[in-house]
Amino acid sequence: MTAAKVGRASDAILKHTYPTRRFVSQHTVETMTAAASALTITKPDDFHLHVRDGPAMRAVVPLSAQVFRRAIIMPNLRPPVVSAKQAMEYKSRILQAVPDGIEFEPLMTLYLTDETTPDDVHSAKEKGVVAYKLYPAGATTNSDSGVTDINRCIPTLRTMAEAGLLLLVHGEVTDPRVDMFDREAVFIDTVLTPLLERVPDLRVVLEHITTKQAVDFVASAPSSVAATVTPQHMLYNRNVLFQGGLQPHSFCLPILKRERHRQAVAAAAMSGSKKFFLGTDSAPHARETKEASCGCAGIFSAPVALQLYAQMFEEAGQLQHLESFASHSGADFYGLPRNEDKVELVKQPLQVPTSYSYGDSTVIPICAGKTIHWNLA
Numbered sequence: 001m002t003a004a005k006v007g008r009a010s011d012a013i014l015k016h017t018y019p020t021r022r023f024v025s026q027h028t029v030e031t032m033t034a035a036a037s038a039l040t041i042t043k044p045d046d047f048h049l050h051v052r053d054g055p056a057m058r059a060v061v062p063l064s065a066q067v068f069r070r071a072i073i074m075p076n077l078r079p080p081v082v083s084a085k086q087a088m089e090y091k092s093r094i095l096q097a098v099p100d101g102i103e104f105e106p107l108m109t110l111y112l113t114d115e116t117t118p119d120d121v122h123s124a125k126e127k128g129v130v131a132y133k134l135y136p137a138g139a140t141t142n143s144d145s146g147v148t149d150i151n152r153c154i155p156t157l158r159t160m161a162e163a164g165l166l167l168l169v170h171g172e173v174t175d176p177r178v179d180m181f182d183r184e185a186v187f188i189d190t191v192l193t194p195l196l197e198r199v200p201d202l203r204v205v206l207e208h209i210t211t212k213q214a215v216d217f218v219a220s221a222p223s224s225v226a227a228t229v230t231p232q233h234m235l236y237n238r239n240v241l242f243q244g245g246l247q248p249h250s251f252c253l254p255i256l257k258r259e260r261h262r263q264a265v266a267a268a269a270m271s272g273s274k275k276f277f278l279g280t281d282s283a284p285h286a287r288e289t290k291e292a293s294c295g296c297a298g299i300f301s302a303p304v305a306l307q308l309y310a311q312m313f314e315e316a317g318q319l320q321h322l323e324s325f326a327s328h329s330g331a332d333f334y335g336l337p338r339n340e341d342k343v344e345l346v347k348q349p350l351q352v353p354t355s356y357s358y359g360d361s362t363v364i365p366i367c368a369g370k371t372i373h374w375n376l377a
Helices: 004-017 026-035 054-065 082-095 117-126 150-163 180-198 212-220 231-235 259-269 305-315 318-332
Strands: 036-040 048-049 070-073 104-111 131-134 166-169 204-206 225-229 276-278 342-351 356-358 361-363 371-376
Touching: 004 131, 036 204, 048 225, 048 276, 054 082, 054 166, 054 356, 082 104, 082 117, 117 150, 117 259, 150 166, 150 180, 180 204, 212 225, 212 342, 225 259, 225 318, 231 259, 231 305, 276 318, 305 342, 305 371
Parallel strands: 048 070, 070 104, 104 131, 131 166, 166 204, 204 225, 225 276
Antiparallel strands: 036 342, 342 371, 356 361
């Protein structure tokens, strides 16, 4: 498909699927409210989750486990999770933090480095690891050990394709000459597209997409390519970073983009396409490390992410696609059985807490102190 055709397809999806909030009439809101006061869906999975480690992990794992049945666990600890043995030990610590009576399955990933070998891939497969995570070195939190040159990883990536392990991609270049707001688009053109030409059988998830270029790329790519979508990249554009002063709790990487990109990402998530599915990228940091002279990147959304997705889908008139996005498409792409248990959402005001306990500190959630319109039954 040509770039022009891809762009037109994306524009058509956007125009048809996602009217922005300011164009939703009061009559439409009242009609949707009357029509959907409760919603039961298959229990969802979170296909992109950070839970950290130690006391902080023990504080946030229960919040995800109460909502999601499974979660893809990110490996960017310090030091990073690079071996199957480390992954299984980390999984054990996560399971110990799950409250009694709740079923929650951590799906483990490994941190891809320049030194990861084909033998490492075989060992990971045997231990039940489901994917490797590609962090370009220096792209985000704890990514210093990431890949410096993707060409050094080609034999390992080909082994991953043969073994059926997925590659999860933080899609940004780190070249300081590239504008911060263009890093995703440049990565797609200069790294990901050539990579898929060299390893076409590799199954790839482009994580936390933020741009229309990413939407167009995934929509036109083979069925082996999919994407996760966060609540913040559907909800916010980059203006929120500067409203009333610099807002550290709205800072994440990839950084929020222009309104046209937000609209394109939201439209893709709510289009019904199986290529786009839920991945919160919930990334907790202690309050003092966010409100600092060099604040950490990451938005903590785990406790209210599903409720926010429901609100955004409803306001766009696309609530019928929420279950596919949250509960079916990701499981299908990963080759996992769909969950059998259910979760009920109710149309009921929820005031988001201003903070949550986080080890010896606190963590500030997305929409802290604000009232949203859906809650868990």
